[in-house]
Amino acid sequence: MVVYAAQGDPQKSMALLWRTASPDTERPGPKPGLSVDLIVDAAITIADAEGMAGLSMRAVGDRLGRTAMALYTYVPSKSELLDLMYDKALAELAGFREGDGWRSDTVRWANDLWDFYLRHPWVLQVSQARPVLGPHEYVVLESLVTILRRTGLRPVMLRRLVSALYSCVREPARTAAESRLAEKVTGQSDDEWWYARSAFLKEVSPDFAERFPTLSWMEGEQAFRMADETVSYLEQEAREAFEISLAVLLDGIEVAMKVE
Amino acid sequence: MVVYAAQGDPQKSMALLWRTASPDTERPGPKPGLSVDLIVDAAITIADAEGMAGLSMRAVGDRLGRTAMALYTYVPSKSELLDLMYDKALAELAGFREGDGWRSDTVRWANDLWDFYLRHPWVLQVSQARPVLGPHEYVVLESLVTILRRTGLRPVMLRRLVSALYSCVREPARTAAESRLAEKVTGQSDDEWWYARSAFLKEVSPDFAERFPTLSWMEGEQAFRMADETVSYLEQEAREAFEISLAVLLDGIEVAMKVE
DNA sequence: GACGTCAGTTTATGCTGTAAGGAGTTCGCG
């Protein structure tokens, strides 16, 4: 399921994301036993392990030895919590350093992003429409734009390339990430799953080769689903789609540089 | 939220998807008042209008004048229903006819897919890991492979290109689709939303320009968010990302053709 | 008319996010 950015008071959301609140003077009442960061960390741990479907306020509370309602002291709603999780996770990508040239740097940036998405598959379920406007989103963006600025292309073009680069990482990463999660949750590997299904495919459509001749031709010549031992065939395909899209996009940038 | 393919008995799922059941002899008991197709159509109508979040078994039942439980006579579970919805919606793309050349055909194919995703945004929430193995998925795939076969590229390369092409449509389409849905659900346009947020962005990070100099440079030179009247700025950007990715990918294919 | 089969309903269970209200702790102020 897709999760949209929090719909609450924008001022408070932004203050929480950028951590500009905290007067932190001595105040009456019992000392806080939790903190926003503790809660966000617990939530990220759960989401990494169980996926977005396993992330409930009760689950986060349990992990911290509290009830679900205790969290609402620190965080106004689940959707704000998700924004905070998203931003905090992105902090992992904040350490990017520029290297030799724009092309190799872009490849490195894209690979870091790919790895990040596979570490935190749930991040891909946070909607990009109405994006989370947290600090680390901008840090990651700043890294990429800094790299690409060296191409000398104009800002208009750059903005489009940024979107295109994100696309070519995100979509295949989503497939790969969902594939891993499905294996964890169902206990069945992709390859097993595919093997079971494809048997029934022949049963249910015995004339498959006549109905889909070109498709059958394309699939027919491949070495038969020789998956590597640790990574499913489907995930390998996703990875290849990512690499080819990226390579072609980078070639396209070089062409654009010569034209301008 | 992402929705995974049905986990039930694979044989029954496949039979339902490919409609190979229906002995349809005269049987005792009351005449069925509904049918799988009626249910699937109702569900698609709801999902188109309200998004995946608005799609519940109760909602589908209500629309057909039945209770939620009545649906279970026809469909084993909600997740099977989703598979059926997915496949039936895809049937809209089944009429593709080949035209002049592989390049223009691919552009047309990609544009059809883009329009399709914007008509049925929820389709993008159906996971591609463990894909729905329904007939129309294969029809669409067959169309694309038939087009690309004319490039003369080898099957291994073709398979990668197919993935890459899907990626470059799906990810930006997802952003555009979610943007439209967010407008419908929240009643606030993307542009209004952005305007409200960006005000607080300056408040919460007054040193934005110093922290993110390159980003500020890139954004600074643009004509200030002059959105067209019907389509939000964010959606325009998504559309541009799609077009540029596609163009670059097609150029890449032409290069590959010369190399082989 | 009895019996088996099936459409569709009602009821119930265990989830979800979160609103409302209350209990108990700790501070500043008089």
Add this chain to the structure above:
DNA sequence: CGCGAACTCCTTACAGCATAAACTGACGTC
């Protein structure tokens, strides 16, 4: 010191979700 305000955290409650289980009543065949 004592009081009230502020604060954390809890219990309870509600609406909505998918769906299991048991039931009702309609229909065809014997």
